[in-house]
Every structure is written in C-alpha cells, then in structure tokens.
Amino acid sequence: MLPRFSGRAFLAPMAGVSDPALRLQCRRMGAALVVTEFTSIHSIVAKQEQLAGAGRTIREFLEYSDEERPLSVQLFGSDLEALAKAARIVEPYFDIIDYNMGCPAPHITSQMAGGALLQEADLTRQIFQTLTGAAGGRTPVTLKVRAGVTESDRFLFLEVARIAEDEGVEMITLHPRTVSQGYSGRADWDMIKMLKERSDVPVVGNGDVATPEDAKAMIDQTGCDYVMVGRGAMGNPFLFEQINDYLDTGSYSAYTLEDRLDAFFEYLRIAAKYRIRFANIKGQAMRFTKGLRNGAVMRSRITHSEGIDQLADVMSDGIRAACAAG
Numbered sequence: 613m614l615p616r617f618s619g620r621a622f623l624a625p626m627a628g629v630s631d632p633a634l635r636l637q638c639r640r641m642g643a644a645l646v647v648t649e650f651t652s653i654h655s656i657v658a659k660q661e662q663l664a665g666a667g668r669t670i671r672e673f674l675e676y677s678d679e680e681r682p683l684s685v686q687l688f689g690s691d692l693e694a695l696a697k698a699a700r701i702v703e704p705y706f707d708i709i710d711y712n713m714g715c716p717a718p719h720i721t722s723q724m725a726g727g728a729l730l731q732e733a734d735l736t737r738q739i740f741q742t743l744t745g746a747a748g749g750r751t752p753v754t755l756k757v758r759a760g761v762t763e764s765d766r767f768l769f770l771e772v773a774r775i776a777e778d779e780g781v782e783m784i785t786l787h788p789r790t791v792s793q794g795y796s797g798r799a800d801w802d803m804i805k806m807l808k809e810r811s812d813v814p815v816v817g818n819g820d821v822a823t824p825e826d827a828k829a830m831i832d833q834t835g836c837d838y839v840m841v842g843r844g845a846m847g848n849p850f851l852f853e854q855i856n857d858y859l860d861t862g863s864y865s866a867y868t869l870e871d872r873l874d875a876f877f878e879y880l881r882i883a884a885k886y887r888i889r890f891a892n893i894k895g896q897a898m899r900f901t902k903g904l905r906n907g908a909v910m911r912s913r914i915t916h917s918e919g920i921d922q923l924a925d926v927m928s929d930g931i932r933a934a935c936a937a938g
C-alpha cells in the first residue's frame with residue numbers, strides 16, 4: 613500500500629541533483645514524496661556483495677536520512693535476475709520502489725533500460741512481475757514513464773500503464789514527452805489527462821511545472837492526483853511550500869535572495885553528512901544562483917572553486933553583492 617502523502621507535490625528523481633541533502637530540504641519545505649536519483653540494479657547488487665562482506669549495509673551506497681520519508685528509490689535496468697536481487701536488497705529500506713521507463717540518455721537506452729523499454733511489452737510485463745514479486749507486497753512498486761519513443765508511437769505509455777497496473781504497480785508518473793524529444797517542446801499535459809481517465813491507480817503528472825500556478829493548472833487541466841517537480845525545484849526547495857500554500861489558500865509568499873543564501877548554506881550543512889561528489893555540490897551552488905543579477909560572474913567563480921570553504925566564500929560574497937545591488 614502507498615504511504616499517506618502530506619500534500620500533492622513530489623520532488624522528481626534527478627541524477628546528480630536529487631541527492632540526500634536537496635531531498636531533505638525539499639521534504640522539509642513540503643514535498644510530499646522525494647525520490648532518489650535513478651540507480652542501476654547491477655550497481656546495487658555489486659555494492660551489496662561488497663558491503664555485506666564487510667558487515668555493512670546498502671545504506672552506505674544509497675544514502676538517505678529517515679527524515680526524508682516517505683522516500684522512494686528509483687531503479688533502472690532490465691536484467692530480471694539482477695532486478696529481483698536489487699529489489700530485495702532495497703525493499704527493507706525504502707517506502708516505495710520506483711521503476712524508470714523514461715530515461716532518454718543513449719548510455720541507458722542502449723542497455724535496454726529507461727525509455728528503450730517502452731517498445732518492449734513482454735519484457736515490461738516480466739519486469740513488473742519480477743519487481744512486485746520481489747517487493748512481496750511489503751513495499752509498493754511505482755512506475756515513471758515517458759510518453760513513447762518517437763512521435764509516431766507517442767501513445768505507448770497507455771499500453772505500458774495498463775500492463776503495469778495488471779501486474780500490481782500502485783502509482784504511475786507520466787512525463788509526457790517522447791524519448792526522442794529529450795526536453796524539447798512542451799510536455800503534452802493532455803496525455804496526463806488521458807492516463808488519468810484510464811487508470812485505477814493514482815496518476816502523477818510531470819513536466820514543465822515551475823511555479824505554483826503551473827501546479828494548479830496541471831491539476832485542473834488533467835485531474836492528476838499529484839504533480840512531480842524536477843527542474844523547477846533545482847536550487848529552489850521553496851517551491852513546495854509555495855505550491856502547497858497556493859493549492860490550499862490561493863496565495864503564497866515570495867522568497868528573498870537572503871532566503872536563497874540561507875537555503876544554500878543549509879544545503880551545504882546537510883550535504884556534509886553524505887558522500888556527495890564536490891562536482892555535484894558545485895552544480896547545486898550554480899542552481900541556487902539562478903536568476904541573480906550577478907549570476908554569470910558567480911557561476912564562473914563557482915566553477916573554479918576548489919573546495920567547500922572556497923565555494924562557501926564565493927556564495928556569500930556573490931549573493932551579498934547581489935542583495936546590496938538590490
């Protein structure tokens with residue numbers, strides 16, 4: 613059974629972005645569900661072997677804090693044996709196991725994973741059977757899917773969703789772009805409406821929600837149960853509180869540059885507890901400077917910073933300069 617969600621806005625899985633620190637911030641700011649970056653089933657199996665041999669657990673590889681709950685782990689990969697093993701390894705630790713059928717990156721689709729699976733109905737059925745079987749009814753399995761592979765098969769998600777539901781998948785997130793579209797064009801929200809009309813499980817709409825107004829428009833236009841926010845939440849964990857307030861009351865508070873600075877330093881404090889790559893932390897710093905007047909200068913300084921202390925100085929100087937300039 614799915615956990616009870618405290619609101620209608622979820623944080624999307626984003627490789628290199630939805631690390632445990634950003635997830636926790638978003639959760640504290642009202643994200644009703646947070647999802648790990650997608651993780652290879654093969655790397656989970658390999659890590660488990662290493663860690664278990666040393667008396668340690670997979671939590672050292674898939675880092676998280678209990679404060680993030682409800683927390684979903686996203687898997688990719690289609691080797692059924694590895695999938696069953698990986699699902700059994702993660703199942704005791706996470707509240708949801710999400711399966712990726714959307715990633716358009718060639719290094720993923722070329723290994724028959726992510727978006728490439730949309731054209732493989734039989735394998736898709738076996739994947740969901742394997743996952744729900746391994747999760748044993750204890751941990752719900754959900755799906756995140758793109759619309760199709762190319763323009764000509766852009767309604768493949770309907771068949772995939774039907775198979776997923778048949779096999780016990782309990783919630784479906786649709787990012788209504790095709791694999792070949794990447795991030796170009798607009799997400800076609802009519803497809804979310806189509807899925808909602810045909811589904812017996814909760815539907816999560818995803819794609820191009822960057823403001824509270826977008827979140828409400830998506831819910832109103834599609835009838836989706838939840839919205840999932842990706843790029844709009846980068847460097848902007850405030851968005852969840854704003855969406856929740858807007859859906860509840862029709863208004864929301866703005867955040868200042870100082871709030872952004874505070875949020876970035878909070879990110880750094882949380883990040884220090886995890887093994888997040890410094891390159892990824894710099895990426896987060898860039899995103900927290902989005903929209904600042906002196907953002908281009910700051911981003912160049914961030915790129916060249918060589919450690920957390922230097923990065924923190926760059927951020928303090930830069931954001932204070934931006935605030936002083938009004």
Ligand SMILES: Cc1cc2nc3c(=O)[nH]c(=O)nc-3n(C[C@H](O)[C@H](O)[C@H](O)COP(=O)(O)O)c2cc1C
Binds near residue numbers: 629818821841843844
């Ligand atoms: C940097 C980045 C990394 C992403 N990584 C993942 C991922 O690991 N798993 C996944 O299902 N989707 C991933 N996505 C896709 C997002 O979850 C989401 O579906 C997409 O960005 C559309 O939502 P948005 O318009 O709110 O950003 C990623 C997107 C971005 C921008």
